[in-house]
Amino acid sequence: QSVVTQPPSASGTPGQWVTISCSGSSSNIGINTVNWYQQLPGTAPKLLVYSNDQRASGVPDRFSGSKSDTSASLAISGLQSEDEAYYYCATWDDSLNGRVFGGGTKLTVL
Amino acid sequence: QVQLQQWGAGLLKPSETLSLTCAVYGGSFSGYYWSWIRQSPGKGLEWIGEINHSERTNYNPSLKSRVTISLDTSKNQFSLKLTSVTAADTAIYYCARGIARYGFGSPFDYWGQGNLVTVSS
Numbered sequence: 001q002s003v004v005t006q007p008p009s010a011s012g013t014p015g016q017w018v019t020i021s022c023s024g025s026s027s028n029i030g031i032n033t034v035n036w037y038q039q040l041p042g043t044a045p046k047l048l049v050y051s052n053d054q055r056a057s058g059v060p061d062r063f064s065g066s067k068s069d070t071s072a073s074l075a076i077s078g079l080q081s082e083d084e085a086y087y088y089c090a091t092w093d094d095s096l097n098g099r100v101f102g103g104g105t106k107l108t109v110l
Numbered sequence: 111q112v113q114l115q116q117w118g119a120g121l122l123k124p125s126e127t128l129s130l131t132c133a134v135y136g137g138s139f140s141g142y143y144w145s146w147i148r149q150s151p152g153k154g155l156e157w158i159g160e161i162n163h164s165e166r167t168n169y170n171p172s173l174k175s176r177v178t179i180s181l182d183t184s185k186n187q188f189s190l191k192l193t194s195v196t197a198a199d200t201a202i203y204y205c206a207r208g209i210a211r212y213g214f215g216s217p218f219d220y221w222g223q224g225n226l227v228t229v230s231s
Binding site: 034044045047050088091102103104 | 145154155156157159169209212213214215217222223224
């Protein structure tokens with residue numbers, strides 16, 4: 001069980017706006033930045049958002065990140081079929097003195 | 111263009127030592143954390159540990175007693191050793207580069223292709 005929690009699944013129809021949450025605590029998200037990764041089937045994860053809200057190079061502006069207190073969110077606007085993937089949040093935990101990943105959210109485009 | 115290419119044994123018996131190497135092409139070691147991450151079949155990502163160019167290491171507390179990550183700057187490579195493996199260590203293992211200037215929990219901007227390591231008697 002990870003110390004940062006994501007919903008196991010999310011879904012939306014093409015063109016919709018969806019959000020994926022990442023909930024942590026005062027020892028991780030509350031005091032450290034959050035990064036988001038997209039993992040397509042059979043491939044290595046890809047960096048989407050870093051430092052809470054900065055899009056990685058080449059990432060469409062449909063993807064955006066935010067953080068408030070001990071939670072973070074990834075928002076995807078104008079949902080497309082190719083967005084169907086697993087999404088992971090990641091941060092540092094001061095109590096564990098190590099990196100932690102959320103459990104991952106499977107996004108389905110209906 | 112930066113590329114991480116990794117290799118190592120794909121089938122181990124229980125109690126053996128897992129050994130993987132990741133070669134870095136197109137970049138230097140300075141300014142980055144060099145990490146190993148694994149993903150058990152059908153599961154999420156688990157950070158194993160990391161090393162920086164000064165050979166400072168951080169390890170996942172749950173694996174620390176069995177893990178060693180080392181650096182060979184002359185070959186532009188870093189390596190992972192995990193001792194006393196069990197079936198629970200069966201996973202895809204990835205190497206990745208973390209951008210150190212973003213501090214602890216720095217983002218991984220480049221990843222290796224992944225290696226499936228299976229532990230079975």
